[in-house]
Amino acid sequence: MPIRTAHPQAPASGAALGIVPARVEATDAADAARARALLDRDGAVLLAGLAPTADALVVAAALALGDRLRRLFPVRRRTSRDADPVHLHADSFDLTVDVGGVPTRRRDPDEDHVLVQCVRPSDSGGASFVADAYRFVDECAAADPELWTFLTTADVDLYGAWAGLRGLPATPRVGRHVEYTRTGRRIVRRTDGAVPLHRDPEADHVRAMLARLDERVRETERTLPRFAVAPGEILLLDNYRCWHGRDGHPGDREVRILTLRSADAR
Incomplete structure (x- = not known):
């Protein structure tokens, strides 16, 4: 059973964990090479200069990932009106x-x-x-060892909170918040769907750790640097390394989202 600590240290500041992505004009091979280098270095890059169309997402994926691109999923269009914040998360679903x-x-x-x-x-x-989730986890090792142990060793049902959704497999998707691909690439997950496994004897502890993770993430989120994305610009993220979100807003807002698997995926 994990050791329980009553008073974990304060989390790292948003300034330390925040990523403000560099902008790249994505129009030629040289731009593509620079975008790839920035993505590898920072985990995030802003691509500008493309047409404000759904096709541009596919073009941007090809420019930035090249022959590492393996599978695209359907483009999702998201509109919001007088919306609450979208809190830090990593995109994933089954x-x-x-x-x-x-x-x-x-x-x-x-x-x-x-x-x-x-x-x-x-x-x-x-x-x-955008937050660097790798750094978040690394700093948890010292600031909150109990949470770090949970993130790196505890199995959860990653999408169990959404079990009634049609199309979601009946078999639970079991995993840890921190895992590795077969080539050693680290994955740091962040989903609102995580719940304890069915009849897990540590279910109460898992719920407590999930609540603590939420609290830590919200504390970090409040002090992250903010940045604007102009119409037509594309925010490209390493989804294994970065968590992202946005502030609430009045009025209307619209984005398109494309997720994919590369040759480096699990």
Whole structure:
């Protein structure tokens, strides 16, 4: 059983964990090489200079990932009005549908990159923020060893909170918040769907740790640097390394989202 600590240290500041992605004009091979280098270095990059269309997301994915690109999932269009914040998260889901009698995967638990295109920004608010989840976990090792042990060793049902959704597999998707691909690439998950495994004797502890993770993440989120994404620009993220979100906003806002798997995915 994990050792329980009553008074964990304060979390790292948002300034230390925050990523403000560099902007790159994504129009030629040299730009593509620079975007790839920045993505590898920082975990996030802003791609500018592309047409404000759904096709541009596919072009951006190819420019930045090149022959590492393996599978694209359907583009999702998201509109919001007078919206609450979207808190820090990593995109992932496990959704398969039947299309003409053929099982078709629309989302994947191991989407390792995500692209978010600004279609229409809100008139005010709605600023984006990105956190380095690798650094968050590393600093938990000293600041909150109990939470670090939970994140790196405890199995949870990653999407159990959404078990009633059609298309979600009946078999629970069991995993840890921190895992590794077979090539050694680290995955740091962040989903609102995580719940204890069925009849887990440590279920109360798991719930307490999930609540503590939420608290830590919200504390970090409040002090992260904010940045704006202009219409047509695309925020490209290493979804294994980075968590992202946005502030609440009045009025209307619209984005397109593309998730994918690369050759480096699990």
